[in-house]
Amino acid sequence: MISENKPSIKVVLIGAILPVFSIVAIDYTLNGGIPNFGMAEINPRIANSALTSFILVSIFLLGNMFFYGESRNRPMAPIYGMIIAVVVGILAAIFFINQGPMLLEGNGSVRAQLVYNTAHTIVSIIALAFSALVTLGILFSAMTHSSPRIDNTHMNSEEE
């Protein structure tokens, strides 16, 4: 029996992460390490970014949970969602804090770091949203400028 080779979604995912690994690999090969810069600077960024995006996405999803609870007649759904989000958030924060002296990235106080994290994540999300819009714009432009796949003469004769 001949098995058909169907494309997998994994191919697309590899395409999405390939540039990240490539840029790091090429840069490290060409230029080596960066002076006075290493995991001590990278780890806090990952931790802060993960915690801030967790909070922002949780707030967004919590809003949706109210709609879910209303539509499925589950009024307690947002409360349970909130409790689980808080527990996961605390566990994640404990995990990241236990990795070493981190979370304050050159900011003088926790409050300054909090504001910086929020602004930083908002700017990152704006960059991601803009790049997603540009990608969709190019895709849509390429599609509308390709030769039509539907036989218009048949459609026109049907309309007549």
Add this chain to the structure above:
Amino acid sequence: MDEIFEAALLFWLPFAFIPLGFWISQLKSSKLFNNFGYSLIIVGLIFVLSSPWTVPESPSSAVGQLLGFIAGPTILVLHGLYKIAYSGNVPVGKLTKRDKNLGFVSLFVGITWLNLMHWWGITPSMDNSVNRYWLVFLPNLLLSLTCFCLAIGIGLLAFGDSRARESRYLFAMASASFIFLLCAMNLDSINLTAIEFREYVWLSVADLLGIFIGAVLAIMSFASVIFVYEKNLPKPVSIEPPTSDELAVVSRVIKNNLGDENS
């Protein structure tokens, strides 16, 4: 007034108006709510964009300055893509060839403007140093643009029906932004050295990884609640099979709609 209170009142509160206004504007029930939502967005944007003047001491005003700087090229790029897309084969609302040319000009000017903001002397700067959020925005934009374009291009090739020609545009954009990144990591610009930019690219990789981890954790937390609820829902009550009369009606409707033109 206290500096923190000023920043909260003149920057963060108006900033919160933007998503709130967008949310209210989407409520379909009332035209009044729609107008109120759009007004909130406009007021929020005005306050955020004027933050470098209203709260110059606050570090948060750097976000307002960045948004002001990128507004021009961003609008030009998106406007250009819109004009190009809707001047192609669209069933309704097709734009003219003049609009298409205007779209190409707009896209070109927007991309060139963004490029010059890194390479030339128009980089967003505050207090004689480059705006720290510009150094977050640009690497994130270039890296995510490369990832999205490559992923969608590969997706078109893998799942699309003879879409190789269309995927070329996406691969071209992915290559262009990747080459921009490589050049910026190896060549100094007027305001920024290559080493500094390399640091921010590495931090951008960490940033994207963190955002991915945080978003997945949040989605899993809330999805687990929905999963448990949906799993405990009672089985839907089975209904009786259709009667012969009902089947006859269905057959008639199908025949009327799918019948051969010659019959």
